Amino acid sequence: MKQYSEFMALVRQKLGSIILLGILLSALSFLFLVSNERNFKVSTDYLVVQNSSNSTDTYALAKSAEYIGRILAEGMRSELFINEVIKTGKVNPEFLPFDKKEKLKNWEKMVRVEQNANLGIISVSVFNDSQRQAAGIAEAVSEVLTTKNNLFRGEGQNIEVRILSGPVVEKNPSLADIIAAAVAGFVFGSFVSVVFIYYKTPGKTKTYGSSAAFGQMGMGQKERMDRSGIFAQDDNYLESLRNLDK
Incomplete structure (x- = not known):
């Protein structure tokens, strides 16, 4: 004492x-925090759904959707996904460095992917100092995920990626952060x-x-x-x- x-x-x-x-x-x-964060953040949530008329096992369908969701989340960090984003025409082809290593490094800082494996939900946040460019990248990501997701999974799988919410544009960092x-x-x-x-x-x-x-x-x-x-x-x-x- x-x-x-x-x-x-x-x-x-x-x-x-x-x-x-x-x-x-x-x-x-x-x-x-202020010096290392970009000025704008665009958030979008996606739901991965597997449709099947031949199976009534909803648990198996849900687990399959979770697995596909993990594959898509990892695929979004690849150079193939970046190239498909550029092909949409919604972004400037030179918005990333030409060097492959630097390109992937900058993409990882610019686009952050979070996944709720239990629900098959993928949350994507795009960060950029330009609100217009951040919104353009988010739209391009949505187009690739919803229309070209077959590039990142096997054939014969009836998978659908739906937009749950967004894109939501907000100032970054937020007051709460x-x-x-x-x-x-x-x-x-x-x-x-x-x-x-x-x-x-x-x-x-x-x-x-x-x-x-x-x-x-x-x-x-x-x-x-x-x-x-x-x-x-x-x-x-x-x-x-x-x-x-x-």
Whole structure:
């Protein structure tokens, strides 16, 4: 309880520094989020449905749709999908670098795919500094998914991809994202400050206490040695040696 009370007293003493570091990391989190995110976001949700008149096993159809959904989600990250998006004519053919590696890297940053495997839903978000270009890419992605999904699955599968919602255009980052980043930065900064106080300050106090105790002990030993005449005996011994030399 004593250590806890001392720790809390130190926290109260350093409260200003704790809050200051929390605000600093909160501001850094905000700047990092704003500088690394594109200005606009276009979101669209798709539902993968497998139609079959020969089977009444709805569970098997649902699992098959989930499997196809995973394949489509992975296929959207491929160069083949990018080329099909360009072929739609809805985007500028030069909106991505010519180098294949850089093209895939930029596409992955620009188009983010999330999948709800249990429901067969694919959520696609397109990020760009231009609202018009972001909307064009989203429309091209929708066209490829709904009309050319057979390029990314096997033949003989009666698969349909439907648009559930969207495209929804919004500013990016959203207010909720900014608040979440700022709060997370403040909490993390405050936590780091408290941990630093917990691990560093007690150790220093202990060291100072040990040094003081050692100093007190040393002074006590010296006084006892003075009182016992040890130093005086040493002086007499040295004086005797000098007399012998004479």
